[in-house]
Amino acid sequence: MRRFWVWVLLLAAPALALSGEEVLKQVEARPRPKTFHGKLAMELINKQGKRLTRELEIWTKREGSVEKMLIKFLAPPDVRGTAFLAIRKGGREEMKLYLPALKKVRRIAGGQKKGSFMGSDFSYDDISKLGSLKSENYQSKLLREEGAFYVVEATPKPGVESAYERLVLWVEKPHFDVVKIEFYRKGALYKVMTLDEIQTYAGKYRIPTRLVMENKKTRHKTVLLQRELELDHPIPDSVFTERFMKR
Amino acid sequence: MKKHLALALLFGLALAQEGPALSGSLTYGFGLRYTDLAIVQNEARFSLRWETNLEDAALVAELQASPGRVGLGEAYAEVYLGAFDLAAGRILENTGRTDLFSPLDAFNPKDLARPIAAPEDQKRPLEALRLAYYPEGTRAEIRLLYAPRFVPSTPPAGPWARPLPLPPGVVKVETHAPAASLENGVFGIRASTSLEVLDGLDLGATLLYTYTPFPGLKALLDATDPDQPCPDPNTGPCIAVLGYDRLFLAGGDLALAFSVPGVEGGFVARAEAAYGRTQDPTGTDPFVQDSYLEGVLELEHTFPEGPTVLLLYRARQSPSPGWTHHLALSARYEADEALTLEGAWVQNLTDGSGAILPRVRYRLADGVEALFRASVFYGGPASEFGFWRDNGELGAELRYAF
Numbered sequence: 001m002r003r004f005w006v007w008v009l010l011l012a013a014p015a016l017a018l019s020g021e022e023v024l025k026q027v028e029a030r031p032r033p034k035t036f037h038g039k040l041a042m043e044l045i046n047k048q049g050k051r052l053t054r055e056l057e058i059w060t061k062r063e064g065s066v067e068k069m070l071i072k073f074l075a076p077p078d079v080r081g082t083a084f085l086a087i088r089k090g091g092r093e094e095m096k097l098y099l100p101a102l103k104k105v106r107r108i109a110g111g112q113k114k115g116s117f118m119g120s121d122f123s124y125d126d127i128s129k130l131g132s133l134k135s136e137n138y139q140s141k142l143l144r145e146e147g148a149f150y151v152v153e154a155t156p157k158p159g160v161e162s163a164y165e166r167l168v169l170w171v172e173k174p175h176f177d178v179v180k181i182e183f184y185r186k187g188a189l190y191k192v193m194t195l196d197e198i199q200t201y202a203g204k205y206r207i208p209t210r211l212v213m214e215n216k217k218t219r220h221k222t223v224l225l226q227r228e229l230e231l232d233h234p235i236p237d238s239v240f241t242e243r244f245m246k247r
Numbered sequence: 248m249k250k251h252l253a254l255a256l257l258f259g260l261a262l263a264q265e266g267p268a269l270s271g272s273l274t275y276g277f278g279l280r281y282t283d284l285a286i287v288q289n290e291a292r293f294s295l296r297w298e299t300n301l302e303d304a305a306l307v308a309e310l311q312a313s314p315g316r317v318g319l320g321e322a323y324a325e326v327y328l329g330a331f332d333l334a335a336g337r338i339l340e341n342t343g344r345t346d347l348f349s350p351l352d353a354f355n356p357k358d359l360a361r362p363i364a365a366p367e368d369q370k371r372p373l374e375a376l377r378l379a380y381y382p383e384g385t386r387a388e389i390r391l392l393y394a395p396r397f398v399p400s401t402p403p404a405g406p407w408a409r410p411l412p413l414p415p416g417v418v419k420v421e422t423h424a425p426a427a428s429l430e431n432g433v434f435g436i437r438a439s440t441s442l443e444v445l446d447g448l449d450l451g452a453t454l455l456y457t458y459t460p461f462p463g464l465k466a467l468l469d470a471t472d473p474d475q476p477c478p479d480p481n482t483g484p485c486i487a488v489l490g491y492d493r494l495f496l497a498g499g500d501l502a503l504a505f506s507v508p509g510v511e512g513g514f515v516a517r518a519e520a521a522y523g524r525t526q527d528p529t530g531t532d533p534f535v536q537d538s539y540l541e542g543v544l545e546l547e548h549t550f551p552e553g554p555t556v557l558l559l560y561r562a563r564q565s566p567s568p569g570w571t572h573h574l575a576l577s578a579r580y581e582a583d584e585a586l587t588l589e590g591a592w593v594q595n596l597t598d599g600s601g602a603i604l605p606r607v608r609y610r611l612a613d614g615v616e617a618l619f620r621a622s623v624f625y626g627g628p629a630s631e632f633g634f635w636r637d638n639g640e641l642g643a644e645l646r647y648a649f
Contacts, residue, residue: 044584052584052613076613077270077648094447101367103341109446109504109513112549119584220583242441243332243381243388247305 020140020152024169026176028135031204033231036060039074040224044120047219054079054118059239065090068240069128079118083245086128095124098245105242114163121191121213121222125163130211133178138167148173164190175206189216201231267306271295271649278642287406287640288361294320303327307336321372332379337372340392342437342453343519344500347575347593348561350521350541351453351498354392354435356460360404363604363622363640373398375433385440392435392455396427399491400460406638411464416483418470422462423490433457446504446513453498458491459525463536465490492536495524512553517545530566539565554580554588572596585610593632600626600633618644 081100095108138154156162170180195208278288309320323336343352375394439451467477470484477485498521527535577591626633
């Protein structure tokens with residue numbers, strides 16, 4: 001009888017296991033709000049544990065293949081009014097930064113997107129892609145199953161612009177929540193992002209309310225805490241404009 | 248219009264979502280001229296900014312104080328009326344695109360008493376009206392500007408000031424600024440848009456009907472009978488009347504973001520070109536300042552995990568002194584969230600003079616920043632920057648923003 005169950009398990013296992021691609025597709029298939037508005041606290045923590053805090057307001061909107069994001073800095077006073085706009089349309093992405101001291105809107109070009117977002121451990125690119133993973137841009141491979149997690153390696157497909165050579169994602173099995181991402185650059189682990197304190201909103205959206213990005217080279221950390229979330233509330237397109245950035 | 252503005256503001260206040268935000272800064276600056284160890288800056292400055300962002304309006308008022316001087320900084324009300332934004336008050340406006348040199352950014356006066364101050368600190372607000380129109384469904388913006396009173400820029404002062412080339416018979420100098428009137432106002436219009444070209448293209452066109460920022464010689468009068476012209480400027484006695492000439496400034500600007508295959512890090516090219524026309528385009532009238540043509544090309548590149556570098560070339564042509572060319576290089580590197588290294592080098596290619604301006608910023612805590620700066624000038628004694636070669640400084644600034 002015991003031998004029978006061993007055979008059943010061995011035969012069933014390949015049928016139940018998911019490929020890396022399937023895991024990422026499941027991650028993408030989770031319900032996502034069409035709009036998101038909220039406030040964020042951003043803490044920058046250096047290796048000595050010294051903290052600097054920023055407060056941000058964020059608006060995002062998704063319509064078909066168009067994704068828009070606007071972030072405004074509310075505090076501290078020396079960065080108050082700075083605004084970041086990202087618009088992704090198909091494979092094209094446009095980023096702009098409004099600097100209130102200069103009254104100027106500056107474009108963020110190509111590789112500049114890999115640069116630090118306002119002194120944090122997130123790049124402009126990381127921030128603009130928060131919460132959206134385009135599985136078609138990656139070749140993925142299931143590395144292993146680690147208890148309740150799928151561990152998937154995702155490598156950008158040729159021609160896809162990416163700041164990283166590969167990502168390794170920890171995906172929690174029952175809900176396909178991404179809880180950790182390792183970012184590799186030049187063959188070495190560069191940054192690690194953990195996504196925790198996941199809460200369910202409107203009975204269907206599972207959203208991490210605490211994100212920690214750690215730079216393994218500098219041992220510097222950035223913590224993003226999400227507050228006052230509003231999901232699926234209508235946000236007019238006029239929010240994602242230079243006009244609104246300057247207000 | 249005033250009534251509508253007041254009503255809109257009251258309506259906006261009633262709909263206020265958030266209370267007013269108070270912010271400000273306290274800055275202490277110290278500067279030492281290293282050629283003779285003279286203290287050239289020892290000044291505390293305070294600013295307080297009150298800002299309310301309402302559903303359909305914004306109110307901003309800024310108080311600036313330093314020993315012996317209290318004044319208003321930016322102070323305006325803005326209402327959002329559908330596709331229009333209307334602002335009135337003391338306004339800071341940006342009509343240019345490039346850095347360091349921006350020939351089109353000429354709406355606001357500049358305080359160049361200490362010409363080594365940061366460009367954003369040199370600009371002074373101007374009492375003006377601004378109407379911005381955003382055509383629906385486009386990424387275009389059209390701004391109309393009107394300032395009833397022209398406010399001249401403050402020329403370099405003290406050891407930074409150059410003597411005016413006046414005839415030896417001049418015993419008195421009078422400066423006349425245009426009186427506030429409808430016809431003496433400053434007018435401007437700027438149109439800009441964004442296009443999906445390469446990694447993104449921004450285009451702008453600006454027309455300004457303003458005055459030359461600094462005064463020029465308008466007349467030489469007889470000091471004994473100011474109704475008569477000076478009979479002999481070499482012997483005098485004469486009164487030199489300085490004044491401002493009407494300037495029609497027209498130009499265009501662009502910013503183009505692009506990537507270069509095989510090169511990590513992005514590029515942004517910016518350019519500005521302007522023609523400033525006075526009533527003396529040929530430069531033959533000694534009592535009217537010359538017309539000029541000016542162009543700036545700028546290339547910005549951010550190295551991966553490295554500095555952002557700006558390379559800038561400027562050319563300017565006027566009947567006198569003809570062509571002048573500048574080259575500038577500036578870099579900014581945020582080593583971490585606390586330490587920022589900045590530096591600028593400006594070279595006048597025509598007379599061989601130049602300036603080097605390194606800065607180090609260190610954020611001690613949220614809102615508390617220390618700045619260390621130096622300035623070095625070189626070149627012949629009559630050259631653009633060489634004239635200031637004894638004005639090189641070492642300085643420090645501590646700023647608390649709240």
